[in-house]
Amino acid sequence: MTGGSPGRQDIGPVRQSVDGSTLSTSLEAAAARLRRRFGGRLLEEAVFRGELTYVVAPSDWLRVLAYCRSAPALSFDRLDCLMGDHLPERAERPFEVVAHLTSHTHGHRLRVKTALAEGESLPTVTGLWPSAGFDERETWEMYGIAFEGHPDLRRLLTTEDFEGYPLRKDFPLQGTVGGRIRTDLRGKI
Amino acid sequence: MSDAIAQLIFLIIKAVLIPLVIVLIVAFAIYFERKFAGFFQSRVGPTYLGPWGCLQSFGDILKLLSKEDVTPDQADKPVFRLAPYIAFLPAFLVMAVLPFGPVGGEPNLFGYRFDYVIANFDAGLMLFLALGALGVYGVLLAGWSSHNNYSLLGGLRAGAQMISYELAMGFSVVGVMLLAGSMNLVDIVNAQAGNFWNWYFIPQIVGGLVFFVASIAELNRTPFDLPEGEQELVAGYLTEYSGMRWGMFLFAEYVNMVVISAITATLYLGGWRAPLEVLSFIPGPIWLFLKICVLIFLYMWIRWTIFRYRYNQLMAIGWKVLVPLSLANLAVTAVVISLVS
Amino acid sequence: MSGEQATKRPTLEELKERKAQTRRRLERTGEILTLSMGPQHPSTHGVYRAELDLDGEVIVAARPEIGNLHRGLEKLCEHRTYHQIIPLTDRLDYISGFAMNHAFCEAAEKLMGVEVPPRGRYIRTIAHELSRIANHILWLGVHVMDLGTQTFFCICFRDREYVLDLFEMLCGARLTHSFARIGGVAKDLPDGFEHRCRKVIDFIPKRVAEYERIIKHNRIYYKRTKGVGIFTAEDCYAWRVTGPPLRAAGVARDLRKDEPYAAYDEVEFEVAVEYNADVYDRFLVRMKEIRESCKIIRQCLDNLPDGPFLAPDAGHALPLKKNVLRDPAAMIQDFYQVFYGPQVPKGEVYRAIEVPKGELGVYIRSEGGPKPARVHFATPSFYHAQAVPALVEGEMLADMVAIFASVDIVLGDCDR
Numbered sequence: 001m002t003g004g005s006p007g008r009q010d011i012g013p014v015r016q017s018v019d020g021s022t023l024s025t026s027l028e029a030a031a032a033r034l035r036r037r038f039g040g041r042l043l044e045e046a047v048f049r050g051e052l053t054y055v056v057a058p059s060d061w062l063r064v065l066a067y068c069r070s071a072p073a074l075s076f077d078r079l080d081c082l083m084g085d086h087l088p089e090r091a092e093r094p095f096e097v098v099a100h101l102t103s104h105t106h107g108h109r110l111r112v113k114t115a116l117a118e119g120e121s122l123p124t125v126t127g128l129w130p131s132a133g134f135d136e137r138e139t140w141e142m143y144g145i146a147f148e149g150h151p152d153l154r155r156l157l158t159t160e161d162f163e164g165y166p167l168r169k170d171f172p173l174q175g176t177v178g179g180r181i182r183t184d185l186r187g188k189i
Numbered sequence: 190m191s192d193a194i195a196q197l198i199f200l201i202i203k204a205v206l207i208p209l210v211i212v213l214i215v216a217f218a219i220y221f222e223r224k225f226a227g228f229f230q231s232r233v234g235p236t237y238l239g240p241w242g243c244l245q246s247f248g249d250i251l252k253l254l255s256k257e258d259v260t261p262d263q264a265d266k267p268v269f270r271l272a273p274y275i276a277f278l279p280a281f282l283v284m285a286v287l288p289f290g291p292v293g294g295e296p297n298l299f300g301y302r303f304d305y306v307i308a309n310f311d312a313g314l315m316l317f318l319a320l321g322a323l324g325v326y327g328v329l330l331a332g333w334s335s336h337n338n339y340s341l342l343g344g345l346r347a348g349a350q351m352i353s354y355e356l357a358m359g360f361s362v363v364g365v366m367l368l369a370g371s372m373n374l375v376d377i378v379n380a381q382a383g384n385f386w387n388w389y390f391i392p393q394i395v396g397g398l399v400f401f402v403a404s405i406a407e408l409n410r411t412p413f414d415l416p417e418g419e420q421e422l423v424a425g426y427l428t429e430y431s432g433m434r435w436g437m438f439l440f441a442e443y444v445n446m447v448v449i450s451a452i453t454a455t456l457y458l459g460g461w462r463a464p465l466e467v468l469s470f471i472p473g474p475i476w477l478f479l480k481i482c483v484l485i486f487l488y489m490w491i492r493w494t495i496f497r498y499r500y501n502q503l504m505a506i507g508w509k510v511l512v513p514l515s516l517a518n519l520a521v522t523a524v525v526i527s528l529v530s
Numbered sequence: 531m532s533g534e535q536a537t538k539r540p541t542l543e544e545l546k547e548r549k550a551q552t553r554r555r556l557e558r559t560g561e562i563l564t565l566s567m568g569p570q571h572p573s574t575h576g577v578y579r580a581e582l583d584l585d586g587e588v589i590v591a592a593r594p595e596i597g598n599l600h601r602g603l604e605k606l607c608e609h610r611t612y613h614q615i616i617p618l619t620d621r622l623d624y625i626s627g628f629a630m631n632h633a634f635c636e637a638a639e640k641l642m643g644v645e646v647p648p649r650g651r652y653i654r655t656i657a658h659e660l661s662r663i664a665n666h667i668l669w670l671g672v673h674v675m676d677l678g679t680q681t682f683f684c685i686c687f688r689d690r691e692y693v694l695d696l697f698e699m700l701c702g703a704r705l706t707h708s709f710a711r712i713g714g715v716a717k718d719l720p721d722g723f724e725h726r727c728r729k730v731i732d733f734i735p736k737r738v739a740e741y742e743r744i745i746k747h748n749r750i751y752y753k754r755t756k757g758v759g760i761f762t763a764e765d766c767y768a769w770r771v772t773g774p775p776l777r778a779a780g781v782a783r784d785l786r787k788d789e790p791y792a793a794y795d796e797v798e799f800e801v802a803v804e805y806n807a808d809v810y811d812r813f814l815v816r817m818k819e820i821r822e823s824c825k826i827i828r829q830c831l832d833n834l835p836d837g838p839f840l841a842p843d844a845g846h847a848l849p850l851k852k853n854v855l856r857d858p859a860a861m862i863q864d865f866y867q868v869f870y871g872p873q874v875p876k877g878e879v880y881r882a883i884e885v886p887k888g889e890l891g892v893y894i895r896s897e898g899g900p901k902p903a904r905v906h907f908a909t910p911s912f913y914h915a916q917a918v919p920a921l922v923e924g925e926m927l928a929d930m931v932a933i934f935a936s937v938d939i940v941l942g943d944c945d946r
Contacts, residue, residue: 017645018877048877049640076539077767080882080891081908100880100891100908104767104781106786111880134916142604157597157945166605173609230684338565342584342927411678412750484658495676496750497927498585 012039017047027052027108030074037067061097061114062123068101068110069128076101076110079129084139086168093117093120095145099125121146142167195301203307207284214481215443216246222443222489229493242432249436256432261336264429264450276327277441279320279333280448286313287451290461290473292375305461305473306375313374314366317452318359321407325351328409331438332426346415346500353507354406359513361396361403364522365389365456374470378460382464384465390457396518397457401487404449408442411492415500427448434511450484451477539780540804542762549760552924559695559823560585567930569598575672575934576941580918587926592919596944603946607905611804611871612638612712615905620706620908622890623943625668626661628697629885631710636791637881637892638712642846642874648793650714655793656727656830657700657709659823663734664693665886666816670741673813673935677754689737692730699723712872713847714840724831727780731824738820745813751885755809759921759933762807769917772910774819775937778804778811785884797829809936846872871900878904887911887938911943 012035023031031052034042041064044055056064057139078101085096093115101110114122124147125132136147137156144165147153155162164171220235220243227234235242260269290305297303310316325348332344366372368389369380381388390397406413415425427438454460458480461473498506540548563584569577577598583591603622607615619630632654639646646654652807671686694704699720701709709716745751761771776783784801786794802818804811841847844863853860878895888910895904914937921937922930 008718018875027893049643049879051880053878057797080770080880080889081893081906083893083906083908085895085904087903098893100893102882104783109880111878131767131916132919134912136825155597157600166602169608171605173605226681230681231688232684299840338563342563342565414678493678493681496674496748496754498750499754499926501926 008124012042013045015045015047017133019048021047021050023047023050023052024072026103026106026107027110027147030106030108030110032075033071034064034067037071038064051109054115055107055113055115058114058116058120058122061112062125064112065099065101065125066128068112073106074103074110075105076103078102078104079125079131079135080109082125082132082135082139084143084145084167088169090115095120095143097122097139097145118144121148123148124150142166144168192301195299199298199301199303200307201248204285207289207307208281211284211444211447214447214478216250217243218443218447218485219246219249219439222406222425222492223484225489225494226488229490239499245479253433259429259431261429263336265334265336268330269429270434272327272331272334273430273437273441274327275330276324276438277444279323280441280445283320283448284319284450286310286316286374287415287448287455288375288460289451289477292379293496303340309375310373312372314362314372314377314456317374318355318362322352322355322356324407324441327441328426331430335426335429337429339428340426343415343428347409347426350406350413350503350507351409353504354403354511357399357403357426357507357511357515358407359382360512360519361393361400362456364393364396364515364518365520367526368392374455374460378455378462381459381462384466385459388457388459388462393457393518393522395514396522397453399515399518400453400457403507403511403515404453405488405491406503408446408449408488410442410446410488412495412497413503414492414497414505446488447481450481450488453484454480531604535571542764545760545762545779545807548757549762552760554924562590565927575939577943578941578944579907580930582922582930584927587928588926589922589927589930592922592930594915594918596915596941599945601942601946603907604905607902609901611900612642612874612902613867613871615902616710616712617706617708619676619907620708620946621942622706622907623665623885623887623911623940625940626665626886627703627707628657628661629665629710629883630890630891631708632658632792633881633883633890633892635710635712636883637879637894638844639876640881640887641879641894641896642712642872644713644841644843646714646792647838647841649718649837650839650841651793652830652834653715653719653839654710655797656719656827657707657715658792659826659830660693660696660727661707662823662886663680663704663820664690664697666820667693667734669816669935669938670745670813673932674745674751675715676935677751678929686741689734692733696723696727696730699726706746709847711840713843716837716840718839719834724834725832727827730858731827735821735824738817742817746817752810754928755813755932755936757806757810758809758929759809759936760807761917761921765917769920770913771888771917772913772935773884773938774802774812774815775807775888775914776888777802778815779807780805785882785889789882791881793830794826799826799829809932812936819844836886847892874898874900874902881906885910887943888914888942907944909943911939911941912946914939915944 034054038060041060042054042056045136046053067108069072080100080102082099085098086094087096088094095116095118096113098111098113101112116122122145124136126136132149133152134156136150137153139145140147141155141158142165158166223245224234236243238248239243260266265447285307288306292304292306292309328347328351329344332340332347365377372432427435430438456478461477463469463471463476565582565584567582569579579595581593582589603618606618616631616634619634620627622630667686667690671683675683697707697939698704700723701707701716761775761779763776763781766776766779766781772853780803782801782803787801799822802815802822804814840850848865848867849860854864855861874896876896876898878893880891880893882891890910891908893906894902897903917937918934921933925933
């Protein structure tokens with residue numbers, strides 16, 4: 001399989017390019033490789049401000065990310081961050097998990113997103129990049145998105161007894177939901 | 190008044206005065222430590238209490254006395270309370286056998302002989318080594334009784350460190366003993382009669398340096414202050430001590446420092462003797478005091494300048510460098526003395 | 531000493547072997563003592579908690595716990611306009627406050643498509659490099675204090691005062707600068723700043739030479755940091771460790787060169803790289819970075835262009851304060867920006883900046899309104915805190931402190 005011409009648009013999603021920005025050559029080659037490998041499994045492709053974004057289904061999450069890491073044309077050896085997002089205006093799949101990947105060898109970046117329904121979970125990527133451990137814990141804590149196979153999925157930044165998922169849009173900015181002074185734990189911690 | 194009653198009165202005076210003087214020296218040593226720390230760090234130390242802040246220690250004592258006495262719930266209370274005293278009492282006791290002026294000779298005070306030593310003890314050096322070993326108990330028991338992992342680690346480290354370095358101290362001190370032919374501190378000082386080139390730091394240069402370095406480890410001062418390794422173990426064996434109990438440990442550390450300086454001066458720097466014969470009209474205690482001050486300044490200078498060793502490196506230095514050096518010193522001293530005599 | 535090192539670069543296998551030697555200490559099993567290097571500790575840089583399992587002096591396992599300084603920054607950002615978020619970013623890594631402002635502004639400007647005028651870019655570069663110098667000097671003082679001397683800490687703080695005085699001259703604040711704005715910076719360089727800045731950047735390299743003289747060849751420092759905390763490039767990639775630890779592992783990655791922003795593509799400087807991947811090399815990297823920062827500032831001052839320091843962009847940037855009460859267009863712009871906010875297109879960006887501690891990635895998603903829909907800060911300290919167990923297992927307790935300081939964690943940055 002040779003690296004095909006960058007402009008092959010007949011496999012995979014139509015590229016949405018809102019601002020007409022272009023990608024670097026290595027990133028175009030990576031995009032071509034991804035399209036050849038996954039084709040229609042890439043649900044969306046977008047280019048904005050010189051950044052490439054792919055949306056995939058939750059069932060393809062681990063496969064796509066593993067390929068991004070291992071394929072030589074892509075070789076995204078670092079997970080810059082993995083985060084969650086909540087779009088309540090999308091009724092059927094309001095949650096999103098976004099992974100930003102970087103490659104040291106090629107120097108390009110990629111964003112891979114997936115849309116989730118309430119209660120849906122994703123496989124963990126800590127097997128690929130150990131740095132995802134804290135990221136996934138924070139996403140779980142802030143949005144309630146569970147990651148299967150995570151070695152230690154529990155609250156990270158808030159207290160252990162915090163109730164609710166703070167970064168969801170329906171969680172208030174101020175208030176006393178969850179979290180209070182635990183006088184019953186005095187002398188035990 | 191018979192001689193016995195006079196000697197009794199003198200004894201009581203000495204037994205009261207000497208601890209008092211030591212306490213005063215310690216109070217000002219703490220002040221000077223902070224002042225020197227300030228100067229070494231491009232800042233001024235205490236300046237508020239008294240002229241140039243010299244009454245800072247007394248202010249600190251009052252403050253510490255007014256603090257709440259917090260004892261951990263699950264600590265071994267009798268041992269916890271006893272530990273600071275075990276840490277400093279042995280040092281105080283050593284001062285009983287340390288001469289701070291001429292001993293023996295003509296009656297010099299109202300027709301009676303005032304000896305500048307509390308107890309002219311024949312095994313004074315042995316007493317010093319033994320009591321130094323006792324001081325380790327204070328630290329160990331403090332660490333253990335606090336019921337706290339940090340304190341335990343600190344206490345264990347301190348115990349191991351102090352025991353290791355006591356060996357080096359002991360061996361280097363034997364060299365002095367061989368030169369003077371006696372374990373009595375009075376005799377050791379008398380054997381250094383003359384000018385400063387008769388003092389023992391010249392023939393025993395290696396032993397003296399080993400003793401000095403080992404004494405820094407005995408005192409738990411930087412670079413050997415892992416037991417209170419502030420940055421690693423919060424405060425090591427001192428973690429659970431607050432208020433005046435902590436003050437007692439601090440007091441113990443500085444009393445130890447003053448006493449070990451006094452011993453170093455006695456063994457290697459001629460004790461109460463003047464550096465030049467012509468200057469011997471200045472009384473002995475003043476010279477001893479000056480030498481103690483110089484040594485204390487050296488300890489403080491080293492503390493504020495040098496880094497801390499890691500624990501295994503520290504033990505390696507004690508066992509692999511200092512003990513062989515002091516043994517070599519001992520061997521060479523013994524050989525030279527037997528050849529000369 | 532450094533001459534020898536430059537010629538013998540260790541290979542990856544050699545580094546891995548040295549790391550394996552440390553790991554072999556883990557095979558001893560004695561009784562495990564659990565030590566809580568708790569949130570209150572003199573040498574965790576902030577409220578960081580690590581539960582250490584100790585076998586004697588060897589750390590067998592470490593479990594980090596963060597979150598004691600979590601202030602809900604990302605949630606707050608969703609309820610504020612882009613201009614109002616800038617002071618919040620100061621409190622991320624409060625030691626190098628301007629760098630955080632700069633990172634956020636770069637991301638926001640990328641999203642909005644705002645171009646910063648040349649003078650603004652140069653001033654941003656100067657301020658960013660000054661905060662890098664301040665950060666590294668403080669790092670040095672704290673790192674050395676953790677190893678035992680408090681004297682050096684005081685000396686470093688005294689030298690840092692010169693840089694903080696410069697910041698005070700520039701923006702009025704020593705620590706929380708809030709100096710960057712969307713489209714440029716808040717104020718122009720004041721009179722006398724250039725002269726004073728030149729004096730400071732002439733003085734700092736001499737101080738760095740003094741620090742190196744005291745520390746680099748200090749036998750105790752060498753013994754405590756050489757070969758300690760080896761973290762190879764692969765480990766760094768896996769754990770997302772960036773900045774000086776990555777460069778100490780031989781990877782010449784510096785976003786100022788790889789993805790330039792501000793005025794970094796118009797100045798010449800070298801990337802500080804070392805090859806032994808231990809705590810000693812991280813020290814060397816940071817000292818070299820201070821010197822390179824002084825070089826960058828000097829070049830920026832020499833070539834400082836004239837012109838506006840804030841983009842005259844009515845839709846996105848604030849107007850110059852002096853025009854607000856005089857010019858009706860500026861007044862309208864001011865009202866619009868302050869009471870409503872900037873006009874932002876729909877979309878999302880991710881922009882990574884080389885802040886003093888590593889790479890800070892800012893993600894902003896906008897639905898078109900004046901307030902962002904999602905802001906995420908991928909801060910270096912967050913990932914360095916996570917990497918601590920991998921760095922520390924097999925090392926001794928005293929090394930934990932040295933290693934922990936060398937990856938430079940600030941809890942404000944970590945917990946957001």
